Amino acid sequence: xxxxxxxxxxxLRFCENEGLVPYCNKCEAFEFPQFAVAVSMVVTNRAQDKxxxxxxxxxxxxxxxxxxxxxxxxxxxxxxxxLKEELGLELVKSKYMASRYHSERDVLMINFIVIxxxxxxxxxxxxxxxxxxxxxxxxxxxxKKDTIAEIFLFNALKEIKKKI
Numbered sequence: 001x002x003x004x005x006x007x008x009x010x011x012l013r014f015c016e017n018e019g020l021v022p023y024c025n026k027c028e029a030f031e032f033p034q035f036a037v038a039v040s041m042v043v044t045n046r047a048q049d050k051x052x053x054x055x056x057x058x059x060x061x062x063x064x065x066x067x068x069x070x071x072x073x074x075x076x077x078x079x080x081x082x083l084k085e086e087l088g089l090e091l092v093k094s095k096y097m098a099s100r101y102h103s104e105r106d107v108l109m110i111n112f113i114v115i116x117x118x119x120x121x122x123x124x125x126x127x128x129x130x131x132x133x134x135x136x137x138x139x140x141x142x143x144k145k146d147t148i149a150e151i152f153l154f155n156a157l158k159e160i161k162k163k164i
Contacts, residue, residue, distance in 0.1 A: 039112060065128075
């Protein structure tokens with residue numbers, strides 16, 4: 001890692017109450033890591049008997065719909081925007097479930113169960129290659145294995161059984 005201000009290579013240094021943190025000796029400043037934040041959505045219909053899974057362009061596996069939170073935007077705005085932009089769907093309600101850091105993409109994923117209006121999908125084809133409604137059982141079998149999407153889905157399925 002390098003300093004964002006001067007380009008100097010960072011060294012780990014102890015910071016009280018924080019532990020080891022990247023430090024720039026030239027700027028004499030700690031550089032706390034920054035990463036992207038995104039919403040991950042277990043999208044369900046009003047009856048909550050179907051789950052929407054999606055394949056992103058260039059990917060072979062079905063995962064949960066997700067989208068990055070834009071600068072200055074909160075999750076309450078991101079969820080309906082992403083649903084509308086990528087899938088053509090309208091939000092009915094959402095419920096926070098969990099969050100998890102996704103190291104492969106350096107992003108904090110914030111997961112929600114989302115109920116949408118029952119209407120046809122309108123995919124943003126430059127981002128979503130395919131999306132399909134699955135039964136609860138089919139979603140559990142189809143979602144990419146050993147992923148954060150799978151963890152979020154199985155966590156949400158327990159909650160869906162309670163009906164949010």
